Amino acid sequence: MQAIRAIFDGHDIKPIEPIRMKEKTEVLVIFPDVIEKLAPVEARRLLKGTGKGEHLIEKLLKSRAEDINLEGR
Numbered sequence: 001m002q003a004i005r006a007i008f009d010g011h012d013i014k015p016i017e018p019i020r021m022k023e024k025t026e027v028l029v030i031f032p033d034v035i036e037k038l039a040p041v042e043a044r045r046l047l048k049g050t051g052k053g054e055h056l057i058e059k060l061l062k063s064r065a066e067d068i069n070l071e072g073r
Contacts, residue, residue: 002021004018004019013029
């Protein structure tokens with residue numbers, strides 16, 4: 001089985017990745033659920049406060065310090 005990404009323009013399905021099949025074959029087309037795109041300002045507003053009490057900045061800084069040590073800097 002091979003999966004590729006493609007664009008549907010309302011009439012035709014146009015692949016945006018190479019297709020390795022050379023012979024005529026049956027395909028299964030799946031359309032993902034429509035996802036509402038948010039403006040960046042709205043996305044930030046929705047995320048604000050979602051990580052409270054999780055000390056995310058501290059975890060990020062600790063993880064970055066470990067990465068730097070592993071890189072040998």
